Amino acid sequence: MSDANSRISDLVTANDVVLFMKGTPLFPQCGFSSRAIAILDHCGVTYETVDVLQDMEIRQGIKSFSDWPTIPQLYVKGEFLGGSDIMMEMFEAGELQQLMDESGVAKVG
Amino acid sequence: MPMSASTIEAAILAALPGATVELTDLAGDDDHWAATVTAPQFAGLSRVAQHKLVYAAFGGRMGGELHALQVTTVVPK
Numbered sequence: 001m002s003d004a005n006s007r008i009s010d011l012v013t014a015n016d017v018v019l020f021m022k023g024t025p026l027f028p029q030c031g032f033s034s035r036a037i038a039i040l041d042h043c044g045v046t047y048e049t050v051d052v053l054q055d056m057e058i059r060q061g062i063k064s065f066s067d068w069p070t071i072p073q074l075y076v077k078g079e080f081l082g083g084s085d086i087m088m089e090m091f092e093a094g095e096l097q098q099l100m101d102e103s104g105v106a107k108v109g
Numbered sequence: 110m111p112m113s114a115s116t117i118e119a120a121i122l123a124a125l126p127g128a129t130v131e132l133t134d135l136a137g138d139d140d141h142w143a144a145t146v147t148a149p150q151f152a153g154l155s156r157v158a159q160h161k162l163v164y165a166a167f168g169g170r171m172g173g174e175l176h177a178l179q180v181t182t183v184v185p186k
Contacts, residue, residue: 031177032177032179063172067161068157068161068164069164069167069169069171069172070164070171070172071172080157081157082156082157082160083160084179085160085179085180085181086156086157086160089156089181090156
């Protein structure tokens with residue numbers, strides 16, 4: 001396993017909810033990442049983010065790790081859930097909130 | 110490097126015969142697209158697996174030559 005793979009594996013194991021994104025929650029650098037943050041905030045859950053623009057190894061590594069070509073990417077309890085389109089579809093159907101509840105993810109506040 | 114609507118549609122149809130593709134140019138720059146893809150091949154697959162089929166249509170060009178493609182997948186009724 002390459003370094004990038006083991007680092008990503010550690011990140012998604014150590015944190016219940018991890019968003020790999022471009023930029024930070026306060027300053028997202030891409031519309032899709034911005035939308036993903038807005039969805040997570042609406043769910044009211046705590047989450048970790050990884051700014052792939054600051055880490056070329058992760059930026060390349062996450063694409064093969066998930067077998068998914070684009071950023072952002074959401075992991076919940078170590079499982080790859082999808083990008084911002086899937087997050088939006090699931091959120092609108094109420095499935096994302098339900099999954100967060102059932103997974104016992106910590107709420108904000 | 111933008112990708113035209115006809116190129117995008119042709120790539121998806123080649124990978125998913127029998128699909129219908131609806132494209133919207135989100136920014137008017139030929140570079141930010143939304144695609145709603147309805148395909149019988151999606152039946153029984155998870156959302157991640159459905160989207161992967163669409164991405165696979167573009168080989169390695171997704172995220173590079175094709176900068177932004179918002180994907181919605183639909184299983185035909």
